[in-house]
Amino acid sequence: MKLERSKEWWMARARREGDAVIGAGLLAFDPMPEERPAGASAAVVEETRIAFGRFVNLMRRRCGFSMERLAQVADLDASELLVIEDDLHYVPEPRTVFKLAETFEVSQQRLMQLAGLAAANDAGFRQEAVRFAARSEAVHKLTPEESSALEAFVAVLSEQQPKRVK
Structure with missing residues (x-):
């Protein structure tokens, strides 16, 4: 079976992708986020991005790293780390998240x-x-409560099998 696509189809697909960098494999970027399932609402994504920025900030401080040092250790750009910690609307590249997880x-x-x-x-x-x-x-030194919250959240992030909503 041979599947053929018209030039118009390919051009429409390219317009939907915009300036997005498209990847392939396990962590491919979704070029059409508006077609995500209803469960992935903007509010949920915003809430998790706030937690992501705070997590990176607290883990960096827990390790005793400046942004420059974390950038060096993780092989990332320091300016991107600054944006991750301060801008909840910023969407990092999959490579960045992979390096931070590592x-x-x-x-x-x-x-x-x-x-x-x-x-x-x-x-x-x-x-x-x-x-x-x-x-x-965001304070300079981790409070005992922040340290406790960070430890509990690291345990959640470290779970191997996520529980699915039914």
């Missing part, structure tokens, strides 16, 4: 979900992300 020794899949690059089908995970973000504040 550096912080947490689940790549969970961190992708937290960054909004993959759909989190686990309502408990989203609730934990929101709880974590609400309990952590």
Whole structure:
């Protein structure tokens, strides 16, 4: 069976992709986020991105790293780390999230979900992300409560098998 596509079809597909960098394989970027399932609402993605920025900030500080040092250790750009920690609308590249997961020794899949690059089908995970973000504040030294929240959230990120919503 031979499948043929018209030039118009390919041009329409290219317009939908816009300026997005398209990848292939396990972590391919979805060029049409408006077609995501109804469960992946903008509010949920925003909540998890807040938690993602706070997580990166707290883990960096826990490790005693400046942004420049974390960038060096994780082989990332320091300016991107700054944006990750400060701008909840920023969508990091999958490579960036992979490098951070590797550096912080947490689940790549969970961190992708937290960054909004993959759909989190686990309502408990989203609730934990929101709880974590609400309990952590950007201060210079981790408070005992922040440290406790970070430890609990690292345990959630480190789970191997996410529980699915039925």
